[in-house]
Amino acid sequence: MMSQRSLVSVVDDDESVRESLPDLLKEFGFDARTFSSGQEFLNSDCVGKTQCLILDVAMPGMSGPDLQRELKIRRQEIPIVFITAHRDENIRPRLLEQGAVECLFKPFSDTALLEALNAALQVNWTTGVSRRRWGNTIE
Amino acid sequence: MLETPTEEVARLRGCLNDLVGIMALPALWAGGEPQQITSTLLDALLGMLQLAFVFVRLNDPDGGPSIEVMRRNELLESADPARGFGIALNASLGKAPLKWPTSARVSIGNAGFSVACGRLGAHGEIGIVVAGCERLDFPQKTERLLIDVAANQAAMGLQQARLLSEQKRVARELDQRVAQRTTELAKANGELRKEIIERRLTEEKLRHEEAELERSEAFLAEAQQLARIGSFSWRVVNDEITWSEQLYRIFEFEPGLRITLERIATRIHPDDLHMLGEMVDRARRGAGDLQYEHRLLMPDGSVKYLHLLAHRTRDNDAGSVYTGAVQDVTQRRHAEEALVQARSELAQVARVTSLGVLTASIAHEVSQPLAGIVTNASTCARMLAAEPPNIEGARETARRTIRDGNRASEVITRLRDLFKGKDLIVESVDLSEITREVIALTLGELQRNRVILRPELDDKLPAVLADRVQLQQVILNLLRNASDAMANIEGRPRELLIKTEPDGDEHVRLTVKDVGVGFAPQEIDKLFEAFHTTKKEGMGIGLSVSRSIIERHHGRLSATLNDGPGATFSFSIPCGPARDAVDPGAILTAAAMDAHHVVRNL
Numbered sequence: 001m002m003s004q005r006s007l008v009s010v011v012d013d014d015e016s017v018r019e020s021l022p023d024l025l026k027e028f029g030f031d032a033r034t035f036s037s038g039q040e041f042l043n044s045d046c047v048g049k050t051q052c053l054i055l056d057v058a059m060p061g062m063s064g065p066d067l068q069r070e071l072k073i074r075r076q077e078i079p080i081v082f083i084t085a086h087r088d089e090n091i092r093p094r095l096l097e098q099g100a101v102e103c104l105f106k107p108f109s110d111t112a113l114l115e116a117l118n119a120a121l122q123v124n125w126t127t128g129v130s131r132r133r134w135g136n137t138i139e
Numbered sequence: 140m141l142e143t144p145t146e147e148v149a150r151l152r153g154c155l156n157d158l159v160g161i162m163a164l165p166a167l168w169a170g171g172e173p174q175q176i177t178s179t180l181l182d183a184l185l186g187m188l189q190l191a192f193v194f195v196r197l198n199d200p201d202g203g204p205s206i207e208v209m210r211r212n213e214l215l216e217s218a219d220p221a222r223g224f225g226i227a228l229n230a231s232l233g234k235a236p237l238k239w240p241t242s243a244r245v246s247i248g249n250a251g252f253s254v255a256c257g258r259l260g261a262h263g264e265i266g267i268v269v270a271g272c273e274r275l276d277f278p279q280k281t282e283r284l285l286i287d288v289a290a291n292q293a294a295m296g297l298q299q300a301r302l303l304s305e306q307k308r309v310a311r312e313l314d315q316r317v318a319q320r321t322t323e324l325a326k327a328n329g330e331l332r333k334e335i336i337e338r339r340l341t342e343e344k345l346r347h348e349e350a351e352l353e354r355s356e357a358f359l360a361e362a363q364q365l366a367r368i369g370s371f372s373w374r375v376v377n378d379e380i381t382w383s384e385q386l387y388r389i390f391e392f393e394p395g396l397r398i399t400l401e402r403i404a405t406r407i408h409p410d411d412l413h414m415l416g417e418m419v420d421r422a423r424r425g426a427g428d429l430q431y432e433h434r435l436l437m438p439d440g441s442v443k444y445l446h447l448l449a450h451r452t453r454d455n456d457a458g459s460v461y462t463g464a465v466q467d468v469t470q471r472r473h474a475e476e477a478l479v480q481a482r483s484e485l486a487q488v489a490r491v492t493s494l495g496v497l498t499a500s501i502a503h504e505v506s507q508p509l510a511g512i513v514t515n516a517s518t519c520a521r522m523l524a525a526e527p528p529n530i531e532g533a534r535e536t537a538r539r540t541i542r543d544g545n546r547a548s549e550v551i552t553r554l555r556d557l558f559k560g561k562d563l564i565v566e567s568v569d570l571s572e573i574t575r576e577v578i579a580l581t582l583g584e585l586q587r588n589r590v591i592l593r594p595e596l597d598d599k600l601p602a603v604l605a606d607r608v609q610l611q612q613v614i615l616n617l618l619r620n621a622s623d624a625m626a627n628i629e630g631r632p633r634e635l636l637i638k639t640e641p642d643g644d645e646h647v648r649l650t651v652k653d654v655g656v657g658f659a660p661q662e663i664d665k666l667f668e669a670f671h672t673t674k675k676e677g678m679g680i681g682l683s684v685s686r687s688i689i690e691r692h693h694g695r696l697s698a699t700l701n702d703g704p705g706a707t708f709s710f711s712i713p714c715g716p717a718r719d720a721v722d723p724g725a726i727l728t729a730a731a732m733d734a735h736h737v738v739r740n741l
Contacts, residue, residue, distance in 0.1 A: 016511025016543050023536055024518040027525075085506030106510035110517035 005031040006121060007049050011041050011067065012056035012083070017106075021054065028114055038067035047071075050078050052120040054113075057084035057091065057103075068098065079120035083108065154281040157187045161289045165296055173197060173300045174208075180268070180293040181210040188282055190270050191252055194224050196236060197259070197266035200301060205266065223247075228254075228269060236267040242278060245271070253277035257290030265297050360384055367467035373449070375422050376458035389445070389467050391437060408434035408442065410589075413632055418447075425459055427451055432468075432586070444472040475587065504550045511543035568605045570647050571596040571639045577614045578637070581622075588622050588633070595638040600647055603714045605692050610712075613685040613696070617651040617708050620681065624655025624706065631704070642711045646694075654705040658698075666698050685710075 008030045010021050022032035033050075035041040039062055041053075057064040064082055071078060082095050082103040092103040102116035142150065164183055168176040177195050184193045192211035199205060207225045224247065231245035232254075239256045246252070252271040255278040259265035268290050270278070278286060360383075363369060369386025373379070380398040387394050390406050400419065407415050411433040418429055429449040434442050449463025519536040522529035574596055585592050618637065625633040635653050642648035658666060667686045682696075689696040694712030701707055 014507040014510075016508050016539070016546070017514070019539055020511045020514035020518065020536070020543075023532060024514050024521070027518055027521040083510070085504075085510070087506070106506040107513035108510065109513065110521070 005029060006051040007031045007033065007046065008052045008054060008117065009041060009046050009050040010034045010054045011036075011038055011059075011064070012054075013037060013059045014056070014085075017056070017083070024110060024113070028117065030117070038062035038064075038070070041067065042070065047074075047076055047078075052101075052117055053078045053080045055080050055082055057082050057095070058086060065095070065098070068100070072099075081113075081116045081120055150281065154285065157285050158288060160187065161285060161292055164289070164292055168296050168300075170303070171296075171300065172304070173206075173297050176293055176296045176300055177208050180289060181208060184268075184270055184286065184289055185210045185212070187285060188270060188272070188278075191250075191273050192224065192271045194228065194269040194271070195259075195266060196225060196269075197297070198264065232256075237263045239267065239269075242283075244275075247271075255283060255286050257286045259290055259294040259297060265294050265301075268293065364388070367470075369465045369467075370463065371449075371465065372460055372462045373422070374458070374460050386465055389443070389465065390435065406435045406437070408436040410434070410629060410632065422451075422459065422461060425451070429461060429463065443467055443469045505547055508543040508547040508550070512540050512547065515540040515543065564606050564608070565604050566607060567602045568607050568610065569600060569602055570610070570649060571598060571600050573607055573611050574614055574637065574639055574649065577611050577618065581615065581618055585618070585622055585635070588626060590622050590625060590633045590635050593634060593636050595636065595640075597639050597641065600639055600641060601714050603647055603692075603712055605712060606688075609688045610692070613688050613710065614649065614651075616681045616685050617649075620708070621651050621653035621655065621706075624653050624657070626655075628655055628704075645715065646711045646713050648709060648711040650707060650709040652701065652705065652707040654701070654703065657700050657704065657706045660700065663698060663700075667696070 008025050010018060010025075010032060012018055012021075012034070013036055018034040018036065022034055025032035030052075033044070033046050035044065035046075037059060041047065055064040055067060062070075064080075064084075068080055077099075080100045082100050083106055084091065084103065085106045087105050095103045101120040104112055104116060161183060164179055168179050171179075177197065181193045181195060184190060190212065192209055194207065194209040197206045197208075209224050227247040228239075228245065231247075232239045232243060236256075237258075241257075242253065242255045244251060245254050250273070252273060253275055254269050254271045257268045257270070259268060268286070270282075270286055272278070363383055363385035367385070367389065369389050370383045371386055372381045378400055380400075380403075382398050384394060387396070390403070392398070392402070396402070400415070404412060404415055414431050414433045418431060421429065428451065429447065431447045432444065433447070434444055436442060444467070446466045446468045447463060448465075449461040452460050452462060515536040519533045519540065522533040522536065574594070578592065578594060582592070618635070621635050622633075625635070631654060633654065635651070638650045638652075640648050640650075667682050686696045689710045689712065692712045694710050696708070696710040698706060698708050
């Protein structure tokens with residue numbers, strides 16, 4: 001039997017994040033999977049199951065926004081919370097404009113992350129695809 | 140004695156012959172001189188009348204001495220000269236010839252003579268003729284007639300001769316005068332001609348000089364226009380100001396408009412008006428040279444940059460006069476700005492490719508483990524707070540916290556090594572002197588940013604043992620920050636105070652005060668953190684590095700907000716020798732040790 005917990009996937013090339021975030025997410029009550037690159041995530045079986053994607057902006061190879069675009073092309077519209085170590089105030093509005101739920105600068109607090117995840121999961125999905133996926137994961 | 144008719148006829152005929160001879164005399168002397176007339180008269184009378192002598196005295200018409208001429212019979216023994224005769228006649232007949240009787244008996248020498256006097260001219264005005272004969276019955280009627288007619292003829296001849304001679308004299312005189320006048324006129328004419336030539340030459344020269352002057356004036360005007368330089372003079376005592384044409388063009392005033400300081404002030408950029416006031420003050424105090432760079436704000440809103448240079452020339456009675464030049468350096472200024480822009484863009488590119496990349500990677504590398512630390516610590520706290528507490532999970536997250544803490548510490552160590560470079564090179568340093576060197580380096584940049592630098596440097600500051608170059612980096616950094624903070628300030632002068640002074644007995648202090656944007660009060664704790672910046676282009680490294688340098692000198696770098704606009708940064712360092720650096724990584728190491736402590740206690 002599958003866990004009824006919502007799946008949150010983390011894509012970040014930094015090991016510290018990949019090691020620390022799943023434990024916190026589990027403490028929050030989510031299910032968590034980590035990937036060290038966008039390609040690894042796309043190749044996994046989690047794309048359709050992920051309710052929220054925590055995505056690093058700057059990564060070697062495919063960047064966070066690259067992955068966001070790729071998912072759009074594949075009509076896999078997963079709510080995304082970006083995280084970045086580049087404290088660039090210009091980047092946040094640009095990412096939000098392109099559909100991100102939130103953009104957090106590292107290091108971020110546990111409460112800021114929780115707020116962002118709640119916002120992501122309460123997004124009112126208007127497309128049928130999203131509703132179906134939402135329903136699938138709820139089951 | 141009676142005459143026979145034959146004798147009488149013969150006498151009368153003889154008389155008639157004589158009369159005809161006398162009547163013919165004028166033909167002999169016609170056109171002749173008085174002397175010739177007189178001589179002819181005397182010879183004729185002497186011959187005709189068988190006289191002993193005949194004497195003529197001619198008055199000078201101009202009142203001079205009279206002329207006396209005489210002829211005498213050669214048989215006459217006593218031969219007195221005419222002068223003698225004249226005197227003798229005067230003695231016998233009186234001194235006034237006009238009163239002499241027509242005939243008389245005179246004695247001259249030892250002889251006695253009968254004389255007949257005939258006046259020359261109607262009233263004897265020409266002279267008198269005296270005929271003398273030894274005969275007692277002299278003159279007979281016919282003799283008298285002959286003498287009178289001869290005298291009359293002679294008088295007429297003399298009159299004519301006189302008139303003629305007068306005419307000749309007058310003519311001569313006239314000729315002479317005409318000649319003289321002609322000479323004078325010729326001379327005057329010559330002088331006039333010379334004068335005319337000279338005047339023409341002078342006029343020509345003047346015209347030439349005027350043309351030359353016009354040409355050089357035109358040349359000057361053209362040169363001024365080309366170089367965008369106007370010239371002026373300013374008599375300080377009454378503010379009498381004279382401008383060249385080009386200066387009118389630069390200020391865009393109507394040519395010929397009367398120039399006053401008030402009128403000039405209407406064109407000066409409001410932010411630069413204080414310079415005009417200062418210049419007037421300095422001029423009134425008699426400053427030697429004036430040099431200003433200021434802006435004009437034109438009615439159309441455009442801005443011109445001017446460079447003014449003036450030199451004082453002392454005027455004897457009317458006080459100081461400044462003469463100088465004003466150059467429109469707007470184009471140069473724009474070129475400079477473009478150059479600075481290009482240079483700073485280049486510098487920016489260089490920074491982006493070196494420090495920028497470095498900073499980004501450092502920030503990234505520090506933030507990543509920090510994110511891990513915060514997340515792990517949060518998780519750890521939640522696990523411990525759970526009921527029951529997840530001890531094993533907490534231990535694991537704490538372990539990861541330690542690892543991430545150490546990882547962050549390593550990054551900080553790399554950062555410190557990077558900025559630390561070499562060890563401190565300590566020498567005896569005069570803080571005021573090294574500040575002056577930094578000012579000299581940055582003055583151009585500050586002027587371009589229209590920063591008015593007011594240095595107050597203490598010349599009697601005690602020396603400090605410090606790393607000269609590193610301290611100068613700090614000073615440079617503070618000056619640049621202050622200048623940057625004022626970059627967008629308009630409406631007030633961009634004043635920057637830099638001051639050195641003793642701080643107690645064993646410290647020296649340097650203060651940099653600006654009137655820029657300052658910082659938010661809550662920001663004050665973050666100012667010196669690495670990567671904290673208020674500047675768009677900044678990286679937030681300057682102040683943190685500055686603080687670490689000052690701390691390595693065992694000093695303190697601090698910031699305060701001014702009562703008015705802007706901020707004040709200041710550091711104080713001890714005069715004694717610097718010791719080893721404080722390790723900036725120690726704090727993170729301490730954090731890691733705290734985590735160790737947690738782990739051990741679990």
